[in-house]
Amino acid sequence: MSTVDPASAPDAATASAPLGRSERIHAAVLDAAEQVFLRDGYVGASMDEVARLAGASKQTVYKHFGSKEQLFVELVTAMTEATGDPLGHETTDASADPGRDLAALAVAMLDAVLTPRILRLRRLVIGEANRFPELGRALYEHGPARAMAGVERRLSAWVEAGALPEHDVRTSAQHYNWLVMGAPLNAAMLLGDEAIPSPAERRAHAKAAVAALLGSIGAPPLVE
Amino acid sequence: MSTVDPASAPDAATASAPLGRSERIHAAVLDAAEQVFLRDGYVGASMDEVARLAGASKQTVYKHFGSKEQLFVELVTAMTEATGDPLGHETTDASADPGRDLAALAVAMLDAVLTPRILRLRRLVIGEANRFPELGRALYEHGPARAMAGVERRLSAWVEAGALPEHDVRTSAQHYNWLVMGAPLNAAMLLGDEAIPSPAERRAHAKAAVAALLGSIGAPPLVE
């Protein structure tokens, strides 16, 4: 018997297990690719530098990812799918206080997106939207589209429960999304990371946005 | 006497004059640079192709613009400054009907930005925001910042004239801007030119945005 006790788990259920060499390298290459692509863009990035930064040989990088293009697409889709996921857009937990819930959701959305890493990803995808249209679409679906669908679902639930007046929930969901995200997101796109608002600014911005939305649908204003 | 200054006219007033050879070439190079940079991005663009497309030699291109970087910056700043200019953001012509004016302005803003050419420019600037931060700032100042300042001025005038209730005009101007521009602009950034809304869709979107804004500040709704 080996001293290693290989019987720990023959199944694939071992998530945070020690991780084989191959998986470790795979992850290291993705890490390195993230740094290089987010810094230099797709064309400006060098596969030599990715390999160097990953502590791997170019040969290994190509064995794992096939080509620069495949590595790029794999990286961006992974980051895209991992971003909006933990935001609970799929729930329908309509509480009795729409204003409070909407404000909390707004802050959560801002926190998820207003990160240097995610902003650089977004700049990268927008800049390469000509070359990789499918990446733009993926980011749109996982970002704004999903958020608006989730908000629309919540608004419908509140209307049904009598907590909000009847109104065009689809339009309101869109208005909410851009009242919240429009200004900070576009400022950060063009002005760089130093335009990222502080947590206090985010809370104030979210509160103003929710107040405007509630006013626009004829709902009673946010209670303090 | 210096041999320099071959200026055709002593004054600079000759605008649509026949245009000397040098000016013609200068413009042709800028045209070619626009095509190539907007299509391939900064790094992907080739100066050889710019010269070929301009019908000029590389030597001439470099005589006129010095370097790839200078040509890029000159092109982008020229396009940036030329875009928002004819929108009348500097006027304060507050009529008696804020709703109608705001809706008309919204359509004008959408028409100015939702052009394949301007959208590609915006994608380019965002994608190169790391390499050329000053271009991002310039686009921000000439675009959203100027628009919001103009709207704020109009809102103040209406409040002063009693056509709108008292409210935080700066916040409302920001809300207006992103109610109008947020959805279509970000969709076009990520989804490409086929996501550009039709004129009818723009009018409907503008009307809904203005209705939401008026509601949010407690003003009477838009009259048909």
Next chain:
DNA sequence: CGAGAACGGAACTGGACAGTCCAGTTCTGG
């Protein structure tokens, strides 16, 4: 109409990069 500036064409330098290949080394699973 003539002189000089500006231009075209084309070759050239120096450097970078994607992707491949190979010989030798290290890890892993049985």
Next chain:
DNA sequence: CCAGAACTGGACTGTCCAGTTCCGTTCTCG
């Protein structure tokens, strides 16, 4: 402990590109 798979390091190919240089031609302006 061993066989085979995976990895390293570096050289190598073919291509592309920014920027320069040279020479002969064309245009412009006085």
